[in-house]
Amino acid sequence: MAALLEVKDLQVSVADREILHGLTLTVNEGEVHAIMGPNGSGKSTLSHVIAGKPGYEVTGGQILFKGEDLLEMEPNERAAKGVFLAFQYPVEIPGVATMNFLRTALNAQRKARGEDELSTPDFLKRVREVSGSLGIPQEMLKRGVNVGFSGGEKKRNEVLQMALFQPSLCILDEMDSGLDIDALRIASEGVNALRAPNRSMVVITHYQRLLDYIVPDVVHVMSKGKVVRSGGKELALELEANGYAQYQEAAA
Amino acid sequence: MNIAVAKPDKPDTASDNFAAVSARVPGAGKVADTRRQALDTFQRIGLPHRRIEDWKYTDLRALMREVLPLAAAPEATALARAETAAKLHAIDGVRRLVLVDGVLAPDLSDLAGLEAGLSIRSLSEALQAGDDRVLSLDTADPMVALNTALMTDGVVIEVADGTTLARPLHILHITSGGAPAAMFTRSRIALGNAAVATVVESYVAGEGASAYQVHDSAVISVGDHARLDYVRIVEDAPEAFNITSAAVSVGAHAHFNAFGITTGGLVSRYQAVVTVAGSHSEVQTNGVNLLNGKQHADTTLVMNHDVPHCASREGFRAVVDDRGHSVFQGRINVRQPAQQTDAKMMTRALLLSDEAEVDNKPELEIFADDVTCGHGAAVGALDDSLLFYLRARGLPQKEAEAMLIQAFVGEAIEAIADDNLRELVTAAAVRWLEARQ
Ligand SMILES: Nc1ncnc2c1ncn2[C@@H]1O[C@H](COP(=O)(O)OP(=O)(O)OP(=O)(O)O)[C@@H](O)[C@H]1O
Ligand SMILES: [Mg+2]
Numbered sequence: 300m301a302a303l304l305e306v307k308d309l310q311v312s313v314a315d316r317e318i319l320h321g322l323t324l325t326v327n328e329g330e331v332h333a334i335m336g337p338n339g340s341g342k343s344t345l346s347h348v349i350a351g352k353p354g355y356e357v358t359g360g361q362i363l364f365k366g367e368d369l370l371e372m373e374p375n376e377r378a379a380k381g382v383f384l385a386f387q388y389p390v391e392i393p394g395v396a397t398m399n400f401l402r403t404a405l406n407a408q409r410k411a412r413g414e415d416e417l418s419t420p421d422f423l424k425r426v427r428e429v430s431g432s433l434g435i436p437q438e439m440l441k442r443g444v445n446v447g448f449s450g451g452e453k454k455r456n457e458v459l460q461m462a463l464f465q466p467s468l469c470i471l472d473e474m475d476s477g478l479d480i481d482a483l484r485i486a487s488e489g490v491n492a493l494r495a496p497n498r499s500m501v502v503i504t505h506y507q508r509l510l511d512y513i514v515p516d517v518v519h520v521m522s523k524g525k526v527v528r529s530g531g532k533e534l535a536l537e538l539e540a541n542g543y544a545q546y547q548e549a550a551a
Numbered sequence: 552m553n554i555a556v557a558k559p560d561k562p563d564t565a566s567d568n569f570a571a572v573s574a575r576v577p578g579a580g581k582v583a584d585t586r587r588q589a590l591d592t593f594q595r596i597g598l599p600h601r602r603i604e605d606w607k608y609t610d611l612r613a614l615m616r617e618v619l620p621l622a623a624a625p626e627a628t629a630l631a632r633a634e635t636a637a638k639l640h641a642i643d644g645v646r647r648l649v650l651v652d653g654v655l656a657p658d659l660s661d662l663a664g665l666e667a668g669l670s671i672r673s674l675s676e677a678l679q680a681g682d683d684r685v686l687s688l689d690t691a692d693p694m695v696a697l698n699t700a701l702m703t704d705g706v707v708i709e710v711a712d713g714t715t716l717a718r719p720l721h722i723l724h725i726t727s728g729g730a731p732a733a734m735f736t737r738s739r740i741a742l743g744n745a746a747v748a749t750v751v752e753s754y755v756a757g758e759g760a761s762a763y764q765v766h767d768s769a770v771i772s773v774g775d776h777a778r779l780d781y782v783r784i785v786e787d788a789p790e791a792f793n794i795t796s797a798a799v800s801v802g803a804h805a806h807f808n809a810f811g812i813t814t815g816g817l818v819s820r821y822q823a824v825v826t827v828a829g830s831h832s833e834v835q836t837n838g839v840n841l842l843n844g845k846q847h848a849d850t851t852l853v854m855n856h857d858v859p860h861c862a863s864r865e866g867f868r869a870v871v872d873d874r875g876h877s878v879f880q881g882r883i884n885v886r887q888p889a890q891q892t893d894a895k896m897m898t899r900a901l902l903l904s905d906e907a908e909v910d911n912k913p914e915l916e917i918f919a920d921d922v923t924c925g926h927g928a929a930v931g932a933l934d935d936s937l938l939f940y941l942r943a944r945g946l947p948q949k950e951a952e953a954m955l956i957q958a959f960v961g962e963a964i965e966a967i968a969d970d971n972l973r974e975l976v977t978a979a980a981v982r983w984l985e986a987r988q
Contacts, residue, residue, distance in 0.1 A: 378945035392937050
């Protein structure tokens with residue numbers, strides 16, 4: 300299987316403090332990887348650096364996406380090439396209607412890939428299909444982006460975008476936090492529907508429950524800015540039972 | 552150092568212009584007297600500068616330096632150029648009144664078939680007939696004085712009691728091009744009792760027009776139970792000056808809803824005094840400045856509450872890039888009888904570059920005790936986390952910025968009641984954003 304994402308010995312600092320200390324991770328096409336690890340171990344930092352958020356200084360290592368140097372690309376170029384981050388904390392954007400945002404974003408990605416813009420009827424049809432399957436009411440799409448959305452609604456809106464943009468790498472940063480039991484099931488079904496041989500997922504979570512729905516091929520444990528152990532899906536159950544104590548010592 | 556107000560040591564263009572105007576628009580009696588006195592006032596003070604409190608942030612002596620000679624009355628070539636510009640800036644469904652180089656151009660204007668209750672004349676007609684209602688602007692301000700002394704033409708619009716104009720009026724100021732010159736115009740918009748009208752006033756340039764000067768003014772009155780929606784769009788040439796003064800008086804149970812957007816011109820100032828003279832009235836004034844390069848735009852509003860039970864809302868948003876400079880001065884005067892006044896003023900600014908500048912001077916003067924008055928101001932940059940969210944979804948930097956800027960000004964533009972005009976103003980904002988990309 301071809302590698303889609305290769306993170307090699309990545310070192311990242313924020314405000315002169317090193318957060319990732321030589322992290323290595325390879326995700327092959329079609330695989331689902333879970334990343335678990337204690338608070339502050341650097342999971343969101345890794346997801347932000349992959350998406351291209353400013354403010355992080357990469358002091359060593361590299362990230363390849365489909366063999367290309369991801370760190371050389373602007374965030375929007377990464378999005379157009381198929382990198383998608385479902386944020387742990389999606390922002391509210393007052394004054395920007397959700398539909399307008401979705402359409403502008405989708406067309407910007409298509410334009411960057413040299414594809415035609417989607418016509419209004421085609422676009423509306425796709426949004427209706429996707430929002431329908433995720434149980435997102437049309438009324439929500441008329442509001443400003445995430446404005447006045449509950450925590451769970453914001454997360455569902457992230458999954459909606461993922462389904463609409465059809466990225467090849469989906470990074471889900473604690474998609475399960477804030478979701479009620481039904482919403483978790485519906486959102487997970489949405490994610491599972493996107494599983495495909497040419498699409499990979501990195502699922503960051505604290506809870507085994509999500510991995511009952513989105514069953515991973517590989518589970519990684521992150522501690523103190525490194526991957527300290529990788530294994531199959533049974534590793535998540537072990538963590539649930541024993542916690543992180545042994546890894547925190549190992550990384551120290 | 553002598554800090555007393557001194558005459559500008561420039562050639563006296565004002566009196567040359569005065570001679571030229573007097574030849575074109577004679578006027579007599581009170582009109583002539585007022586103009587001569589206004590000329591004296593201007594010559595005594597000269598162009599305002601930063602030591603004159605009201606002009607502290609807009610030093611015209613430094614920025615404008617001199618008053619240009621009066622623009623020639625438009626000839627055939629000027630009118631032809633103006634016609635091209637008029638087509639470019641046409642608005643659907645309006646009655647268009649075109650001023651070319653400061654002179655009403657009947658051939659480009661829709662003066663035929665006026666609705667019952669609507670009267671439109673040129674200012675020069677009104678002046679020559681000795682109509683002193685066009686004179687009611689306080690000439691203590693030097694730029695009002697200059698405009699009063701030299702006003703050449705404009706439109707006088709009167710809407711009779713009980714008349715509702717279905718079609719908005721569009722006063723279109725076009726500078727045709729050619730050698731830089733100055734235009735001195737004044738319009739009067741008078742709505743009788745229970746009259747309803749929408750007026751758009753826009754300022755544009757024909758091809759080749761550059762460092763011209765617009766010196767405009769407006770005398771606006773809104774009768775009892777009347778409603779005026781008024782939209783101003785300043786899209787002058789990038790080197791141009793636009794100094795406009797207005798006096799608005801609002802009767803009882805009336806509505807005045809004004810909106811202004813400035814995207815054009817090098818230096819512009821809009822100074823308006825709005826006086827609510829009848830109770831139970833509502834005034835809304837909203838504005839947007841979108842500036843870049845070395846643009847300087849100043850909005851100075853005085854809101855006078857003289858009577859009880861009235862409400863006023865002022866909302867102003869500025870987006871400033873490069874070395875642009877946006878100024879907002881807002882004064883609310885609540886006189887002793889004006890109990891139960893509800894007056895609020897809010898300004899917000901977005902700075903897009905380190906060298907961009909905003910000045911904001913709110914003043915409240917309240918002599919009534921039972922009132923709700925307040926003002927607020929916020930200045931900031933675009934939110935990085937919002938920008939990143941949009942970029943992570945595929946929007947290039949400039950497009951992400953454009954989306955957030957449009958959202959920012961859109962909240963002000965929402966105050967425009969008429970759907971077409973709201974779209975028109977949105978389009979002006981979008982043109983500015985697209986030019987930035
Ligand atoms: N902008 C920043 N400035 C300073 N420190 C930061 C910044 N961003 C992250 N950190 C620090 O980096 C470390 C890793 O944070 P990160 O958010 O990546 O952890 P996480 O594994 O996602 O935690 P959680 O499970 O709580 O979401 C933390 O100690 C955090 O305080
Ligand atoms: Mg996190």
